[in-house]
Amino acid sequence: MNQRQPLLEVEGLSVAFGGIEAVREISFQVVQGELVTLIGANGAGKTTTLKAITGTLPASHRSGTIKFSEERIDSYPAHSLLKRGLAMVPEGRGVFARMSIRENLLMGAYSRDDDPANTEMDIEKWFTVFPRLKERQSQMAGTLSGGEQQMLAMARALMSQPRLLLLDEPSMGLAPIMVEHIFEVIHKIASQGVTVLLVEQNVKQALSIATRGYVMESGAIVLTDTAERLMRDERVLEAYLGA
Ligand SMILES: Nc1ncnc2c1ncn2[C@@H]1O[C@H](COP(=O)(O)OP(=O)(O)OP(=O)(O)O)[C@@H](O)[C@H]1O
Numbered sequence: 642m643n644q645r646q647p648l649l650e651v652e653g654l655s656v657a658f659g660g661i662e663a664v665r666e667i668s669f670q671v672v673q674g675e676l677v678t679l680i681g682a683n684g685a686g687k688t689t690t691l692k693a694i695t696g697t698l699p700a701s702h703r704s705g706t707i708k709f710s711e712e713r714i715d716s717y718p719a720h721s722l723l724k725r726g727l728a729m730v731p732e733g734r735g736v737f738a739r740m741s742i743r744e745n746l747l748m749g750a751y752s753r754d755d756d757p758a759n760t761e762m763d764i765e766k767w768f769t770v771f772p773r774l775k776e777r778q779s780q781m782a783g784t785l786s787g788g789e790q791q792m793l794a795m796a797r798a799l800m801s802q803p804r805l806l807l808l809d810e811p812s813m814g815l816a817p818i819m820v821e822h823i824f825e826v827i828h829k830i831a832s833q834g835v836t837v838l839l840v841e842q843n844v845k846q847a848l849s850i851a852t853r854g855y856v857m858e859s860g861a862i863v864l865t866d867t868a869e870r871l872m873r874d875e876r877v878l879e880a881y882l883g884a
């Protein structure tokens with residue numbers, strides 16, 4: 642694939658629930674190697690957008706086209722998208738509470754038809770990014786703190802060797818110190834070469850690690866630019882950064 646071709650290309654995506662248009666004709670792209678953030682307030686349509694991409698909304702609710710690696714994926718079911726390299730960490734994380742950290746990671750590798758030795762190597766690789774998980778690898782996931790569960794959910798998704806990692810509000814509900822740490826970890830993941838689409842309400846932190854951003858309001862994308870410029874944009878400062 643050409644480096645300049647977008648890895649993910651969303652065009653004219655709309656999602657309606659009954660008469661309510663949660664997402665209205667949005668278009669955006671993520672190029673390989675980018676960390677793109679989609680920011681916006683409560684109810685802006687961020688989660689709905691991610692669900693439309695991962696095939697977890699009924700097709701009848703959606704219109705528009707979604708291409709991944711130049712292939713139209715908008716009619717594919719979620720499990721076939723994971724095999725193609727699209728992994729999502731949903732809002733609320735969803736780790737397997739009664740399995741150990743290590744077992745959760747092995748579950749994440751399930752979609753790969755791979756040599757167990759490679760899986761082990763990958764677990765070790767991600768343990769360097771998530772040292773807390775290594776220390777607690779035989780502990781039940783349900784006993785971890787919220788921040789640790791978020792890290793486990795990300796590590797588990799990474800075990801599928803995604804070409805694009807979708808993160809839905811990873812900082813939600815975490816203590817400020819943990820929020821900071823989570824953003825550092827996401828930055829590290831991206832520097833390992835993983836392309837990331839990060840949905841966040843935590844606008845300042847998301848823009849501080851992203852390459853580019855899209856601002857979503859009431860189902861529409863109202864602004865897009867490099868993260869650096871968005872951080873200084875008056876509209877962003879006023880609406881999201883309390884200036
Ligand atoms: N299954 C559904 N049925 C009906 N309406 C829905 C459904 N899912 C979402 N909506 C509506 O669509 C709009 C967008 O919701 P969405 O969850 O995508 O927002 P969000 O940007 O992720 O917000 P938050 O930051 O609170 O997670 C909201 O008005 C919501 O009430």
Ligand SMILES: [Mg+2]
Pocket residue numbers: 687688689732809810
């Ligand atoms: Mg949401």
